[in-house]
Amino acid sequence: MKLVYFAWVRERVGKTDEEVEVPESIRTVADLVRWLKGRGEEYGYAFENEGIVRAAIDHVHVKPEASIAGAREIAFFPPMTGG
Amino acid sequence: MIRTIRIQPETFDTAAETAALTEGRADIGALVAFTGLCRDEGGRLTALELEHYPGMAEAEIDRIAEQVESRWPLLGLTVIHRFGRISPGEEIVLVLAASAHRAAAFEAASFMMDYLKTQAPFWKREHLKDGTTGAWVEAKEADDRAMERWG
Numbered sequence: 001m002k003l004v005y006f007a008w009v010r011e012r013v014g015k016t017d018e019e020v021e022v023p024e025s026i027r028t029v030a031d032l033v034r035w036l037k038g039r040g041e042e043y044g045y046a047f048e049n050e051g052i053v054r055a056a057i058d059h060v061h062v063k064p065e066a067s068i069a070g071a072r073e074i075a076f077f078p079p080m081t082g083g
Numbered sequence: 084m085i086r087t088i089r090i091q092p093e094t095f096d097t098a099a100e101t102a103a104l105t106e107g108r109a110d111i112g113a114l115v116a117f118t119g120l121c122r123d124e125g126g127r128l129t130a131l132e133l134e135h136y137p138g139m140a141e142a143e144i145d146r147i148a149e150q151v152e153s154r155w156p157l158l159g160l161t162v163i164h165r166f167g168r169i170s171p172g173e174e175i176v177l178v179l180a181a182s183a184h185r186a187a188a189f190e191a192a193s194f195m196m197d198y199l200k201t202q203a204p205f206w207k208r209e210h211l212k213d214g215t216t217g218a219w220v221e222a223k224e225a226d227d228r229a230m231e232r233w234g
Contacts, residue, residue, distance in 0.1 A: 007134055007206035008219050059139035061202065075136060075204075079222035082133070082164060082205025083119055083176050083196055 001068070003036075005046070006077035009053055012046035013076075022068070029055045030064035032074065046076070054079060085159045086148055090140050092167040095177055104159045104179055111158050113185040115192040117178040123171035128217070129210050133175070135166040136204035147198040151180075154194070155187040162195060164205065197230045 209217030
């Protein structure tokens with residue numbers, strides 16, 4: 001699946017997007033965040049406060065407990081500040 | 084019901100957008116226009132840079148518009164949100180809500196803005212007068228409370 005990052009999450013991870021092969025044991029957004037944090041300190045930095053970073057699956061906001069089954073694109077970003 | 088949603092880097096012309104929404108219509112009795120502008124924060128900023136999530140920004144504003152239209156009897160709704168580098172004094176966002184009577188138009192525009200601020204995937208970053216890039220703007224709790232009041 002494709003992961004995309006925005007604003008300071010993008011800066012901390014150091015890339016705008018990436019393709020990842022996620023192990024089958026990773027079932028939810030929260031599982032995915034834990035798995036990412038194990039991949040390197042840049043992810044640890046981006047997700048150091050897990051309660052802050054928001055997620056969307058295929059352009060729809062989701063909560064950490066949301067299933068990632070069938071997801072094509074998962075986005076991570078800070079709380080929004082538009083308008 | 085005419086719904087117009089645009090995400091664009093260019094400035095917009097509120098008068099032209101209003102004319103486009105009301106032209107040839109005899110049923111619209113109220114039109115509320117909200118324009119969000121870029122502040123210089125007491126002379127500190129030279130610009131705001133707005134990052135957005137292409138694809139999701141349009142989709143999310145469309146979903147908010149659906150909620151607005153299900154709650155109020157609107158005759159027209161226009162939302163234009165800019166991205167990119169925006170100078171103080173320039174427009175960032177436009178919401179036009181048209182209805183037969185004013186209450187629906189006022190409330191719909193207010194709801195739209197409260198949800199835009201907290202749900203639409205845009206992020207602001209400051210560019211400072213001294214030429215440096217400042218911080219990402221932090222989300223305000225007051226904006227979350229403003230959204231929650233709609234239940």
